[in-house]
Amino acid sequence: MADKLKDTLFPLEKVQLFGTVLKDVYPPFQSEEFVAAVCDKDWPERELKEKMRHTTLCLHQFLPHNFGKAVQILIAIVPKVSGFEAIVLPDYVEVYGQEHWYIALPALGELTKCGSSEFGIRPFLNKDLEGAMKYMLAWAGSDDFRVRRFASEGCRPRLPWASGVPALKKDPSLILPILEKLKDDPEEFVQKSVANNLNDISKDHPELVLDICERWQGKSENTDWIIKHACRTLLKQGNKRAMLLFGFANPELMKVEDFQLSNTAPAIGDDISFHFKLAIDTKQKQKVRIEYIVHFVKASGKTSPKVFQIKEVEMKPGVHTISKKHTFKNMSTRKHYPGQHTFEIVINGAIKASAKLQLN
Template identity: 45%
Template sequence: MAEALKDQMFQRPFFEALGKSIGKVYPSFSTKDFFSYLYNEDWEDKSLKERMYHASQSLHETLPDNYDEALDILSKVYQKFDGFDAMIFPDFVEQFGQDHYQLSIEALERFTQFSSAEFAIRPFILKHPEKTMDKMLSWSRHDNHHVRRLSSEGCRPRLPWAMALPLFKKDPGMIFPILDNLKSDPSLYVRKSVANNLNDITKDNPDLVIARLEKWQTDASKETQWITRHALRGMLKAGHPNALKLLGYGSAKVSVDNFKLKPRKIAMGDSLSFSFELRNDGKRPQNLMVDFIVHFVKSNGSTAPKVFKLNTLKLAPGETQLISKSHPFKVITTRKYYSGKHKLAVQVNGKVLGEQSFDLKV
């Protein structure tokens, strides 16, 4: 079994190095007191983020009470640390710097270059939306790709593990100028964030995303094309016609023949194999996005669909392509399986063209 993230991050060697670094610039710092606050009776039971919050609070107990002084000390040592552990620096700002806006925003710009301030910026957005988003718009033109990424990642409406931004679920208008500046960013790290932000927005405002991406397609760079494909992944799986059309997958004139599925009865650990012939019935070549959908049985006996990518291809008029796949049914942490009659369907350009049932025994 893979080691839990909370047992990989925020480990004692990191805190020892942090205490040593702070002690060099602030001799009054007591690593002993810091560790006494840090490793309390609840430490082992805390989640990853809870450990980060608690570590920031332990720093607060052992650094000067004056926020400006404490922040100045942290600003002298942060460059010695990076990765997830270093998120303790922006987290300190989030917890104790919200009444010191300018100092805190400047600190987040520095700290994010060695970790990420994607969580820490969000309370500032909620409290001061216009001036914080103006600042993030300027960050979208920053020389450092970590800062540019923060301008996108920090305002995602549905950022995992983070507080939601209801104002942007309702109206993402302030986000789009930032993404416009990043639509051809040379950094894949940044482009992934832009695509994820747009994918978030599709959950609440799909038509706004389509409209924005349509504007981007005029002389679209390869970077913009990459973002477009990844931003629409949820809508493509759902068979959204405008998303498919934007990527060149229109209404398909195709047939699915000789759809075979075996075995019809499987148990956990087995694989389900299926094949079919896909034929272009139209008079022109067609770009086709082929998916398969498994309708998984839920605890109440109903089923819920899950779309899996299968293939993209171009068929000439009258051309037939044999497509086959084997799908394993194995224990995974993200899904609980239940016994019962499942279904597997073939979807082409968002339209279901055939389905068959099979029994799974858990």
């Protein structure tokens, strides 16, 4: 995906447009020289983040070296840029704003309106966590949903592709007032960030997140959506408290029978199917979460489990036949290796049946 993004987000015409926009706002800007510096002989081979940082360094050559003046120019072009240009602007503040705290932090709050400042804020969080989090808390009350989303996204303990903030991973207490402010936000963009933040926290502090979700449950439709999405990792792990929170029935009342794989010796690239019978021994409908786990063989020869959801549904008492297709085609996110793979059927967090196949 990064290979595609580096080409789609950073084509020559976007660099040229960036230079034109900067010159419109700041006439002394040498746009042609800037484009030549950015699109050097190594440009096509640079990866996504390398292109972003290279552009930032080139930009610094042609902007005023007074950080405050440079930031004023960058803020002025916010309404005119998106995509490639937008992700460079917070990076400029990250690189050159470390010694200009009271200019840099407000600037990130403005620049996030065209391209999220979630990566740019991370070094500031590591430098002065409490100081930076005061800005984050204030941004959570913004009228602009992009700024509110940044307030949550920027302090995620496990933000993908971002530098880590170990203090937040160890103790997320400074994050919680921000999430409280945003727990009933009307914007889906913000809701997803709050849920992802809580999901990050749940990986290190599951009981804390469950305490929050139990307290928030039923407050509104928005909040209920957030807590369900926030608990996705806990549900995949079969956490009993999470299962109870969302009303999933006791798995001891259910049995899996006649679990069969259509092919026990497929080749890489093949599709298989499997089916089983789910027996529900109750008098009333039950809320059921049906998943399966595949223990994939890795390049090292060891196995690693991955959970796949089949469905969540209310089911009547009795016996139900469940069928599912699974592919062993290689993907950008998963490469397959030969060896013994184990399939497990999971009902409301409990493993109920297993079968093995030999992938060739």
